[in-house]
Amino acid sequence: NRKHRLAYDVERVVQEHLTYVREEISDGWDLIHQEGEMKVYRREVEENGIVVDPLKIFHSIKGVTGHEICHYFWDYRYRMEWETTLDSTKIIEVLEPDTVIFFQMHKRVWPAAQRDSCFWSHIRCISNSEEDQPTWLVVNYTTPHHLAPIKSPHVRLVANVALICETIINEPPLNIQDIKRENIECKLTYVAFVNPGGWVPSAALRSVAKREYPRFLKRFTSYVLEQTRDKPILF
Numbered sequence: 001n002r003k004h005r006l007a008y009d010v011e012r013v014v015q016e017h018l019t020y021v022r023e024e025i026s027d028g029w030d031l032i033h034q035e036g037e038m039k040v041y042r043r044e045v046e047e048n049g050i051v052v053d054p055l056k057i058f059h060s061i062k063g064v065t066g067h068e069i070c071h072y073f074w075d076y077r078y079r080m081e082w083e084t085t086l087d088s089t090k091i092i093e094v095l096e097p098d099t100v101i102f103f104q105m106h107k108r109v110w111p112a113a114q115r116d117s118c119f120w121s122h123i124r125c126i127s128n129s130e131e132d133q134p135t136w137l138v139v140n141y142t143t144p145h146h147l148a149p150i151k152s153p154h155v156r157l158v159a160n161v162a163l164i165c166e167t168i169i170n171e172p173p174l175n176i177q178d179i180k181r182e183n184i185e186c187k188l189t190y191v192a193f194v195n196p197g198g199w200v201p202s203a204a205l206r207s208v209a210k211r212e213y214p215r216f217l218k219r220f221t222s223y224v225l226e227q228t229r230d231k232p233i234l235f
């Protein structure tokens with residue numbers, strides 16, 4: 001039986017991401033940025049002359065769990081502390097404790113018109129019996145909403161974004177309560193399918209994306225490290 005009106009959509013999109021995240025980086029993906037453990041890949045795709053390049057970022061962060069990374073990414077309370085590309089963000093509907101609907105005003109990316117976004121945001125833990133640590137994920141997926149009317153001159157983004165995290169425990173001590181932060185590591189895959197929703201000069205958008213995605217992921221993961229440093233580990 002259906003939990004809420006978007007439950008089927010959420011299930012479908014989550015399963016799609018879980019299918020594709022394991023897909024190897026095949027040809028057609030260009031490595032456009034590498035910084036420490038972070039590898040940023042992009043495919044060049046245009047739809048009706050609009051750049052809709054898929055982005056795929058692999059990163060691993062020592063000292064945090066996948067649950068912690070997904071918690072700080074999903075929970076609106078922290079968003080404005082790490083997201084520098086937003087003017088505002090607010091929850092306009094709670095569908096269930098782990099699925100909410102956001103409305104966001106994005107900072108204007110000159111020369112494009114200002115973008116806004118409305119998406120459902122879902123957090124989930126997937127415990128696979130054989131492996132020791134579960135997979136945590138967050139999906140942000142554009143959805144229309146009566147409390148997020150599209151008002152000119154703003155242009156509505158169309159986004160399908162997923163953050164999928166595994167937790168690795170290096171040299172696990174005998175009993176789990178002795179695990180320290182230096183024994184843990186989060187391996188994450190971030191995928192973003194963003195359609196800017198209206199024409200943006202291709203070269204400008206590609207250079208903004210190339211600069212902004214690594215910057216936002218680096219800033220976000222540093223923020224989580226800072227917030228969790230002296231807190232008990234959240235597995």
Ligand SMILES: CCCc1ccc(-c2ccc(S(=O)(=O)CCO)cc2)cc1[C@H]1C[C@H]1c1ccccn1
Nearest residue numbers: 085106109112140159161194196208209212213216
């Ligand atoms: C003209 C469209 C510009 C533009 C608008 C928005 C986004 C964007 C949307 C969602 C998410 S998120 O991961 O779901 C976090 C929640 O906010 C990140 C980024 C990306 C771009 C493209 C330009 C790239 C970029 C990437 C990262 C940050 C800002 N801009």
